[in-house]
Amino acid sequence: MTGPFAPGDRVRVIRTHPPGHRRTPYYIRGKTGVIERVCGSFPNPEELAYGFDGLPRKNLYRVRFQQREVWPDYGGPAGDTVDVDIYEHWLRPA
Amino acid sequence: MAGKSEQGRGYHDIGGLHYGPIDPRVTEVNPWEKLSTAISNALGAGGRRIFVTDESRRAREQMGEPLYSELGYFERATECMRMVLIEKGYLTAEELESRMKEIEARMAEGRK
Numbered sequence: 563m564t565g566p567f568a569p570g571d572r573v574r575v576i577r578t579h580p581p582g583h584r585r586t587p588y589y590i591r592g593k594t595g596v597i598e599r600v601c602g603s604f605p606n607p608e609e610l611a612y613g614f615d616g617l618p619r620k621n622l623y624r625v626r627f628q629q630r631e632v633w634p635d636y637g638g639p640a641g642d643t644v645d646v647d648i649y650e651h652w653l654r655p656a
Numbered sequence: 657m658a659g660k661s662e663q664g665r666g667y668h669d670i671g672g673l674h675y676g677p678i679d680p681r682v683t684e685v686n687p688w689e690k691l692s693t694a695i696s697n698a699l700g701a702g703g704r705r706i707f708v709t710d711e712s713r714r715a716r717e718q719m720g721e722p723l724y725s726e727l728g729y730f731e732r733a734t735e736c737m738r739m740v741l742i743e744k745g746y747l748t749a750e751e752l753e754s755r756m757k758e759i760e761a762r763m764a765e766g767r768k
Contacts, residue, residue, distance in 0.1 A: 579664020583714040588665045589672040611714035613707075613744070633672065 564600045565621030571597045574656040583611035586652045595627035621650040689730040707740045715739040
């Protein structure tokens with residue numbers, strides 16, 4: 563099972579800040595990147611965090627972002643990237 | 657710490673904020689820190705499965721400030737284990753505190 567996205571797909575991380583244990587870092591919310599790989603499916607850590615079984619499993623994707631998009635004042639070379647592992651429910655097609 | 661109070665950003669979620677240089681010195685691990693880690697591993701997913709890492713992480717986000725910033729790495733881990741064990745009914749705060757007093761008294765006795 564690889565879920566809704568495949569390597570090369572452009573995705574946007576939803577920009578939302580719900581309370582509770584969330585596994586998508588603040589700095590990457592709202593940014594757009596490209597699926598680098600499908601990492602597999604795992605029990606949802608945002609549910610495991612409260613003692614539940616984390617089922618159904620969620621697909622996890624490694625998403626590649628341009629550093630210059632993530633950090634407006636980024637001073638490194640153009641083309642530098644950052645990879646972030648993000649669960650499917652945080653992603654939308656872009 | 658600029659931006660730490662941005663709307664919706666948890667106090668633990670510090671990626672991209674300015675916290676100054678990282679101290680690269682390697683520190684000696686204290687015996688209690690090793691013991692705490694061993695107990696945590698024995699109770700965790702690789703042991704008795706009383707709690708999982710995700711619950712312990714969530715407890716870090718729940719303990720609040722300024723406690724979170726004041727505690728060191730192993731202190732946080734130990735406090736989180738305490739929180740989750742109490743939450744799940746494996747022990748009570750009173751039991752833990754009376755046992756700590758007992759041990760403190762015994763150690764004071766031993767030092768005489």
